[in-house]
Amino acid sequence: MNKDSKIYVAGHTGLVGSALTLTLKEKGYHNLILRTMEELDLTDQKAVDRFFAEQKPEYVLIAAAKVGGIVANNTLRADFIYVNLMIQSNMIHAAWKHGVKKLLFLGSTCIYPKNAPQPLKEDYLLTSELEFTNEPYAIAKIAGLKMCESFNLQYKTNFIAVMPTNLYGHGDNYNLEASHVLPALLRKFHLGKCLEDGNFEAVRKDLNRYPVEKIDGSSGKDSIVGILAGYGVRLNDQGKAEVGIWGTGSPLREFMNSKDMAEACVFIMENVDVKDIASIHTAGKNDPGYHPPHFLNIGTGEEISIKDLAYKIKALTGFSGEVVFDSSKPDGTMRKTTDTTALKGLGYKHRISLDQGVRRTYEEYLKYR
Numbered sequence: 001m002n003k004d005s006k007i008y009v010a011g012h013t014g015l016v017g018s019a020l021t022l023t024l025k026e027k028g029y030h031n032l033i034l035r036t037m038e039e040l041d042l043t044d045q046k047a048v049d050r051f052f053a054e055q056k057p058e059y060v061l062i063a064a065a066k067v068g069g070i071v072a073n074n075t076l077r078a079d080f081i082y083v084n085l086m087i088q089s090n091m092i093h094a095a096w097k098h099g100v101k102k103l104l105f106l107g108s109t110c111i112y113p114k115n116a117p118q119p120l121k122e123d124y125l126l127t128s129e130l131e132f133t134n135e136p137y138a139i140a141k142i143a144g145l146k147m148c149e150s151f152n153l154q155y156k157t158n159f160i161a162v163m164p165t166n167l168y169g170h171g172d173n174y175n176l177e178a179s180h181v182l183p184a185l186l187r188k189f190h191l192g193k194c195l196e197d198g199n200f201e202a203v204r205k206d207l208n209r210y211p212v213e214k215i216d217g218s219s220g221k222d223s224i225v226g227i228l229a230g231y232g233v234r235l236n237d238q239g240k241a242e243v244g245i246w247g248t249g250s251p252l253r254e255f256m257n258s259k260d261m262a263e264a265c266v267f268i269m270e271n272v273d274v275k276d277i278a279s280i281h282t283a284g285k286n287d288p289g290y291h292p293p294h295f296l297n298i299g300t301g302e303e304i305s306i307k308d309l310a311y312k313i314k315a316l317t318g319f320s321g322e323v324v325f326d327s328s329k330p331d332g333t334m335r336k337t338t339d340t341t342a343l344k345g346l347g348y349k350h351r352i353s354l355d356q357g358v359r360r361t362y363e364e365y366l367k368y369r
Contacts, residue, residue, distance in 0.1 A: 001029070001058075001059055001102075001269055001270055003028045003029055003030060003031075004030075004031055005029065005031060005058045005059055006031050006033060006055070006056065006057045006058045006059070007024060007029055007031065007032050007033065007057065007058070007059045007060075007061070008032075008033040008034075008055065008057035008059070008060045008061070009021050009024070009032060009033070009034060009061045009063060010035075010042060010060065010061065010062050010063060010064040010087075010091060011062070011063035011064030011065060012032075012034045012035075012063070013036060013171075014063060014064070014065075014067075014171065014173075015167060015168075015169065015170075015171045015172050015173060015258050016063040016065075016106055016164070016167065016258060016261065016262075017061075017063035017064065018170065018171035018258075019169065019170060019171065019258035019259055019261060019262035020061055020063055020262045020265055020266070021034065022170070022259075022262070023259070023262035023263055023265075023266050024266060027266060033055055033057055035051070042064050042086070042087040042090060042091060043083060043086040043087055043090070044090070045086075045090045048090040048091060048094050049090075049094050049097070051094075052094040052095065052097070052098040052100075053098060056098065057095075057098075057100060058100065058101050058102075059100065059101060059102050059103070059269065060091065060095050060100050060102075060103045060104070061103075061104045061106070061265065061269070062087075062088060062091050062092075062103065062104065062105045062106060062144075063106050064087050064091075065083075065084055065087060065088075065106070066079060066080055066083040066084055066087075066137075067108075067137075067173075067178075067180075068080075068173075068178035068179070068180070069178060069179055069180045069181060069184060070133055070134070070181075070246065070330065070332050071177070071178070071246075072177065072178040073133055073134040073136070073137055074133040074134070074330075077135075077136045078136070080134075080136045080137040080140065081136035081137070081139060081140050084137065084140035084141065084144070085140045085143060088105060088140070088143070088144040088147065089143075089144075089147065092105065092144070092147050092148060092151065092159065095157075095159070096151050096155055096157055096159075100157075101158065102158045102159075102160070102269060102273075103148070103157070103158070103159040103160065104160050104161075104162060104265055104268065104269055105144050105145065105147075105148050105159065105160070105161040105162070106161075106162055106163075106164060106265070107141035107142075107144055107145055107161055107162070107163045107164075107295070108137070108138070108141055108163060108164065109163050109164070109165050109166075109254075109297065109299065109336060109338055110130075110131070110134045110137060110138045110141070110333075110336075111125060111130075111138050111141050111142050111145070111163060112124055112125065112130075112336070113126075113127055113128040113129060113130060114128070114129060114130055114131040114132075114333055115128060115129075116128065118335050118336075118337055119301060119337040119338055119339040120297065120336065120337065120338050120339055121297075121339040121341075122163075122281060122293040122295060122296065122297060122339075122342060123281070123293065125142070125293065126142070131332060131333045133330055133332055134332070141163075144161065145161035145163070145294070145295045148160065148161045148294060148295070149161070149293075149294040149295075152274050152294055157274075158273055158274050159274070159294075160268060160272065160273075160274055160277065160294070160295065160296070161294060161295035161296075162264075162265060162268065162295060162296050162297075162298050163295060163296070163297050163298065163338075164256065164261050164298040164299065165254045165255070165256050165297070165298065165299035165300065165336075165337075165338050166180060166181070166182065166253055166254060166255050166256065166336075167180075167255070167256055167257070167258045167261055168180070168182040168183060168255055168256075168257065168258065168357065168358070168361060169257045169258035169259055169357060169360075169361055170258060170259065170361070170364060171258070172258075172361065174186070174187045174210050174365070175210055175212075176188070176210075176212050176231045177212065177213065181253065181306065181309075182255055182309065182313075182358070182361075183361075185245070185309065185310055185313045186313055186317070186358075186361065186362055186365060187206075187210070187365070188231065188232060188233050188243050188245075189243055189310075189313050189314050189316075189317040189319045190206070190317050190362075190365065190366075191203060191206060191228060191233045192233050192241045192242070192243040192317075192319045192321055193241075193317050193318055193319040194206070195228075195233065195234075195235060195241045196240075196241035196319060196320065196321050200221065200224075203217075203224060203228075204217030204218075204224070205217060207219070207224060212227050212228070212231065213227055215227040231244075232244025232245060232246075232324070232326075236322070240321055240322065241319070241321035241322075242321050242322040242323070242324055243310075243314075243319065243321065243322075243323055243324070244324045244325075244326055245306070245310055245323065245324070245325050245326065246326055246329040246330070246331075247306065247325065247326065247327065247329050247330060247331040247332070248307075248325055248327045248331055249305060249306045249307030249310060249325045250305060250306070250307065250331065250334070251305065251306050251331045251332060251333065251334050251335065251336075252303040252304065252305050252306075252334070252335045252336070252337065253303060253304065253305075253306060253309070253336060253337075254299050254300055254301070254302060254303045254304075254336065254337045254338060255300070255304070255309075255354055255357075256298070256299055256300050256350060257350075257352040257356075257357035257360075257361075259352060259357075260300075260350040260351060260352050260357075261298055263348070263351070264298045264343065264348045264350070265298070267347070267348045268296070268346075268348075271346070271347065272296075272346050274294055276346060277292070277293070277294060277295070277296055277342070277346075278292040278294065279292075280342050280345050280346060281293055281342060283345075296342055296343050296346075297338040297339060297340055297342065297343060298338070298340070298343060299337070299338035299340050299350075300338075300340070300350045300354075301337065301338060301339065301340045302337075302354070303335070303337045304354065307325070310323055311323065312354075312355075312358065313358065313362075316358060316359060316362055317362065
């Protein structure tokens, strides 16, 4: 890519896409093509094909997706598989049809089997069954990376898939109905602190920015208290604030700041081709029948339990109430840490520590209160 290249970032308003857009701009790429969902429906094949024909992007980054946490994944199963399959199929096909030079498809490390060895190597894909709670989303993302691989093999395209670990940071989704674990914890402990301090005005301000099931800051106090209690933020029988969390808190998770992820993606777009990925995966293997993956993990390789993360965020927000883990709710996959050997071998390593990243994220969250 050069600074004048026409680069289409699909999904530029979300956590991943906004980080990619900001990073590209910071590096001097000024010819970016951006469209909101209202301007371009990526599930509409004809609309996508027409857009590629008219705009003729040279490089494409697919960050557009339907995403959410364990609750959303497990309840909106049909939506997650349908919408994601449609978006990525339409875009990858159009990119090939209209001669895109290079494409980056962003998936997720949930593609790996539930009981895969740890840390997760790219070679572990499709070796056993998936975690049921996010199976539709995982299957869609597996289809996307295999679609990239298939176009590379048949048409000699340069379509790269990357599988980022759990992300957080600027532009995150704090909707308690669909957010991932880290932003959900940040918000829940913030609201718990507000209840603990008797600062109901701060609770109303928070709900005005992020309503919960159509309950916002203008709703009655009883309605607000009731809806927050349903998501685990409540006053107990002794009048003390507590925050409830799904599961036992024992699963181990890896978290990467979205800025680090974006830096890795731009590095790959600037410096890495499919042949490089194949070469680094093949290095040291003597099996003539080995077929190297056409994708890369993006992560830190560092992990923390949900319980330890919760107490880390509790301390950051200043909440002094009780943390209650609900073991009747599913934990999901017990461990999911990426092996980033291939990415490091190609020249990229993350820079932002979890403590630094979470602190910056919470400071940004407070600016909007």
